[in-house]
Amino acid sequence: MTTTDEQPMRQQSIGDAFGDYLTRLRGGDVGALPAMAGLVALVLVFTALSGSTFTNAFNFSNLILQGSAIAVFAMGLVFVLLLGEIDLSAGYTGGVTAGVLGILMTRHAWPWVPALVVALLCGTLIGLSIGLLVARLGIPSFVVTLSYFLGLQGLLLLETGAGGTIAYRNNEILAIMNNNMPVWLGWVFALVTIVAYAALGFARRVTRVRAGLATPTILVWVAKTAAFAIVIVAATAYLSKERSRNVFLASLKGIPIVVPIVGALLVFLTFLLTRTAWGRHVYAVGGNAEAARRAGISVAWVRISCFMMCSTLATVGGVLLASRTNSVNPQTGGAETLLYGVGAAVIGGTSLFGGKGRPLDGLLGASVIAVIINGMTLQGQSQGRVYIITGAVLLLAASVDAISRRRASASGRV
Amino acid sequence: MTATETERPAADTGTPVLSLRGIEKSFGAVHVLRGVDLDIYSGKVTALVGDNGAGKSTLIKGIAGIHGFDAGDYSFEGQPVTVHSPRDANALGIEVVYQDLALCDNLDVVHNMFLGREMLKARLLDESTMEQRARTTLDGLSVRTLQSVRTPVAALSGGQRQTVAIARAVLWNSKVVILDEPTAALGVAQTEQVLALVRRLADHGLGVLLISHNLNDVFEVADEIAVLYLGTMVAQVEAGEVNNSQVVELITTGQATGRSAGTSKGEGA
Numbered sequence: 001m002t003t004t005d006e007q008p009m010r011q012q013s014i015g016d017a018f019g020d021y022l023t024r025l026r027g028g029d030v031g032a033l034p035a036m037a038g039l040v041a042l043v044l045v046f047t048a049l050s051g052s053t054f055t056n057a058f059n060f061s062n063l064i065l066q067g068s069a070i071a072v073f074a075m076g077l078v079f080v081l082l083l084g085e086i087d088l089s090a091g092y093t094g095g096v097t098a099g100v101l102g103i104l105m106t107r108h109a110w111p112w113v114p115a116l117v118v119a120l121l122c123g124t125l126i127g128l129s130i131g132l133l134v135a136r137l138g139i140p141s142f143v144v145t146l147s148y149f150l151g152l153q154g155l156l157l158l159e160t161g162a163g164g165t166i167a168y169r170n171n172e173i174l175a176i177m178n179n180n181m182p183v184w185l186g187w188v189f190a191l192v193t194i195v196a197y198a199a200l201g202f203a204r205r206v207t208r209v210r211a212g213l214a215t216p217t218i219l220v221w222v223a224k225t226a227a228f229a230i231v232i233v234a235a236t237a238y239l240s241k242e243r244s245r246n247v248f249l250a251s252l253k254g255i256p257i258v259v260p261i262v263g264a265l266l267v268f269l270t271f272l273l274t275r276t277a278w279g280r281h282v283y284a285v286g287g288n289a290e291a292a293r294r295a296g297i298s299v300a301w302v303r304i305s306c307f308m309m310c311s312t313l314a315t316v317g318g319v320l321l322a323s324r325t326n327s328v329n330p331q332t333g334g335a336e337t338l339l340y341g342v343g344a345a346v347i348g349g350t351s352l353f354g355g356k357g358r359p360l361d362g363l364l365g366a367s368v369i370a371v372i373i374n375g376m377t378l379q380g381q382s383q384g385r386v387y388i389i390t391g392a393v394l395l396l397a398a399s400v401d402a403i404s405r406r407r408a409s410a411s412g413r414v
Numbered sequence: 415m416t417a418t419e420t421e422r423p424a425a426d427t428g429t430p431v432l433s434l435r436g437i438e439k440s441f442g443a444v445h446v447l448r449g450v451d452l453d454i455y456s457g458k459v460t461a462l463v464g465d466n467g468a469g470k471s472t473l474i475k476g477i478a479g480i481h482g483f484d485a486g487d488y489s490f491e492g493q494p495v496t497v498h499s500p501r502d503a504n505a506l507g508i509e510v511v512y513q514d515l516a517l518c519d520n521l522d523v524v525h526n527m528f529l530g531r532e533m534l535k536a537r538l539l540d541e542s543t544m545e546q547r548a549r550t551t552l553d554g555l556s557v558r559t560l561q562s563v564r565t566p567v568a569a570l571s572g573g574q575r576q577t578v579a580i581a582r583a584v585l586w587n588s589k590v591v592i593l594d595e596p597t598a599a600l601g602v603a604q605t606e607q608v609l610a611l612v613r614r615l616a617d618h619g620l621g622v623l624l625i626s627h628n629l630n631d632v633f634e635v636a637d638e639i640a641v642l643y644l645g646t647m648v649a650q651v652e653a654g655e656v657n658n659s660q661v662v663e664l665i666t667t668g669q670a671t672g673r674s675a676g677t678s679k680g681e682g683a
Contacts, residue, residue: 211542213549214562275539277532280521284529287518294516295530296501355520 014223017216034400035348035364038393039371046375053378058243061256065177067370068258069320073341074348074362075269076313079306081345082286084354085134085141089126089148090341093311094318095333096152097123099159101319102166102328105173112170120315126152127311131304141307149338157330165327176261177324180254183240189260190236198225258320262363265316269359282306286355317341336387343390344369347397353405368393429492431456431621432477432508432590437486439472446472448645450486453638454590454621459612461624461632461653464642465665470625473642474592477623478510479503491589509583510592515575519568523560524548526567527582551585552577555614559607573604580611590621597631609635629658643668 046054053059073090080087087093097119104115130148134141160166168174181189201221208215236255244252273279284292285302293299314333321337322328346352347368348361369390376386430453439447446469454460464470476483479497488495490506497503503510517526524541527548533540548563559574567575576596583591593612597605613635616622626632632639633653640650641664648668649656660670 207542211546213542213545214564276537277534277539280525280532280539281530283521284518284525287520288516290514291516291518291529294500294512296504297530355518 013217014219017220032349032360032364034397035361035368038347038396039364039368042368042371042375046371046378050375050378054375056243057238057241058245058252059374059378060238061180061243061252063367063370063374064256064259065324066374067366068177068256068262069317069324069337070340070344070369071262071363071366072265072313072317072320073337074344074366075265075359076310076317076362077341077345078269078350078357078359078362079282079309079313080141081342081350081352082282082354082357083303083306084286084352085303085306086145086342086352087130087141087307087310087314088145088338089130089152090145090310090314090317091333091335091338092149092152092156093123093126093333094314094316094321094337095156095328095331096159096318097126097315098318098322098332099156099166099328101173102168102322103159105170106167112172116173116319119319120312123312123315124308127308128304130311131307134307135300135303153334156328156332156334160328160330163330165329167327168322173319173323174326175323176257177320178326180239180252180256181260183254186236186240186255189255190232193263194225194229194232197228201225261316265313266359266363269313273359278302278305283355288355340366340369340390343394343397346401347394349397349401351401351405352398353401365397430454431491433487433489434477435487435489437473437476437488438484439469439476439481440484446645447476447483450642450645450647451650452640452647453650454623455638456589456621457616457619458637459616459622459624459635460638460640460650461626461636462640462642463626463629463632463661463665467644468642468665469645470642471594474510474594474623474625477503477592478508504586507587507589508592509586509588509590511576511579511583511594511596513594513598515579517567517575517579520566522566523563523570523578526578527551527585529582531586547585548581551581554618555581555584555611557581557611571604572600573607576600576604576608577611580608580615584615584618584620588620590623591615592623592625594625595627596624597626597628605631629661632661633658641665 073094077087077090100122101115101119104110104118105112110118126148130141130144133139133144180186201224205215205218205221239255240253242251242253244250273282281292281297281302284295284297285299289299292302317337318328318333321332325332341362344365345357345362346365348358348363348365350357350361350365372390372393373386376389432452432454434450434452437447437450437452438445450469450473452460452462452473462470462473472481475481477488477497479500479502482498488497490508495502495506497506497508500510518529521529524545528544533544533547535543545563552560552563555577557577559577560570567578570578580591580593580596596608596612600608609631612622612624616635616637624632624636636653638650639653639656639661641648641661643664646668649664649670656664656670663670
């Protein structure tokens with residue numbers, strides 16, 4: 001028996017917890033730190049440059065709307081990036097399936113629920129076919145999804161007709177990116193989120209203590225919960241302010257409806273990856289596919305299911321894009337959509353080498369990109385400069401990933 | 415399933431837990447194994463030695479069910495069995511630790527030990543039970559080199575990785591553990607640790623088959639030495655009956671001077 005076993009319950013002090021964190025950082029496990037630091041720095045820079053034009057509540061909600069579609073694409077791409085694969089077609093998958101939704105609702109007068117289900121299934125089907133080609137036929141995902149990128153671009157053009165659009169007229173779908181929750185509902189939502197976060201953290205603690213496992217002191221839980229609560233309350237309060245320029249024309253306040261949707265996706269996907277055997281297998285295949293195969297994991301199924309996940313989430317992203325512009329056009333999901341999605345995942349801390357990444361990375365990275373686009377546009381900078389800066393930030397994030405990997409392997413094999 | 419192998423009493427060492435008789439295996443025209451006999455006893459370390467190309471890998475892959483034998487008898491705990499897949503072997507209680515260890519660097523020790531066989535509660539991962547069992551198994555093997563079972567494997571040394579791979583193999587009430595060159599890539603101190611661990615596996619009542627090129631390691635831990643020479647088992651003897659140079663001779667020529675044929679088998683079928 002090891003000496004530590006003589007004490008039945010191992011309590012770690014806040015110092016130990018912090019020390020562990022520092023060790024992990026030094027070992028190359030930087031987690032969300034670079035993205036968070038970058039986000040804070042960017043916000044400070046743009047606040048200094050633009051002042052209240054950047055910080056006002058109207059722009060804040062605008063920022064959320066700009067970032068949410070990127071975030072959803074990025075969260076889907078995290079699944080394929082975790083395997084060390086890529087899906088170049090995610091953007092146009094979103095465009096084509098958002099087109100399917102538009103055609104069903106507008107041209108065939110379907111109610112929105114079944115239409116959305118069919119659109120999502122189309123996305124899943126696209127992912128299934130990509131996954132089968134990659135996992136069963138063994139074609140590199142880069143080539144498969146490059147073909148799909150071209151093919152789906154063509155399909156979208158056929159859907160819309162050259163230069164045409166598919167209009168969205170359904171109020172529920174349009175509300176996602178154009179309406180806000182009532183202020184009281186926003187507060188209820190915020191409160192439920194905080195209570196759920198606190199309860200989950202506490203429940204995990206109790207389980208570990210009961211099992212006699214090393215547990216950080218309760219102060220860590222208190223600090224985490226408090227920080228989370230402060231952020232949520234502050235954001236809700238800010239979004240509950242009147243942000244209409246002319247209140248008599250239209251009142252504009254409350255949390256945008258897209259926020260709970262993206263939040264729920266984040267929680268659900270994180271849950272899948274961290275609490276189910278399937279999620280564990282995704283990380284295993286990304287880390288060492290041969291080891292996973294020998295451990296009896298169906299590597300092919302894990303691959304296929306991740307491509308299905310990515311394409312299905314791309315559908316959600318495409319619908320968000322279309323909801324914001326009220327229509328699907330030949331460029332929906334095209335142009336820089338995919339590149340921003342991949343960029344967001346990497347900026348957030350997901351590794352392109354596979355095995356490392358979280359859905360939260362997609363959200364953080366998308367926030368960074370949205371802040372850059374939004375802040376620079378407010379500064380009156382040209383689109384060209386926005387692209388250059390975004391590219392530079394992505395390169396920086398990829399460098400952090402590469403360096404932290406080198407540190408990880410250096411701190412390993414002594 | 416809370417009991418681990420470490421709590422089991424040592425089994426009867428009189429009859430072999432795993433026994434092979436007259437094993438034949440060919441790959442096309444290449445006759446790799448020629449009438450091989452092998453016995454693995456509970457509570458004993460049996461070393462399998464032989465030069466490159468003698469058929470060691472083919473033999474352990476056959477035992478592990480990666481490819482079947484062409485002919486011969488395979489019996490486990492006295493019962494004839496058929497092993498067609500690694501799953502069959504695992505079900506019997508046979509675990510193999512391959513030379514490349516097959517660990518996922520990005521996952522921690524607990525995740526690796528339970529990889530592919532995660533414990534679930536209400537269809538979700540039961541992290542605390544898995545962590546407890548991993549800890550119990552490591553403690554049962556007197557492993558003191560791992561401070562936290564939540565360390566990612568990427569941050570472990572070669573010896574620690576080997577320890578994790580071995581602990582994973584004994585986690586599942588296994589009865590026979592096959593170790594392929596466990597010390598090949600290790601330094602002196604880590605080799606000692608791993609050999610001590612190998613010895614403890616046998617002391618806990620498991621049958622251990624150790625494949626090694628290093629005769630010093632073999633003589634340090636092995637109770638029995640089995641020598642493969644060009645696909646034939648030329649000897650399976652107690653380690654005390656032979657000396658280093660005799661084993662070298664058996665490995666290189668298939669015969670040993672100053673030693674009667676004894677338990678060895680002549681030129682096979």
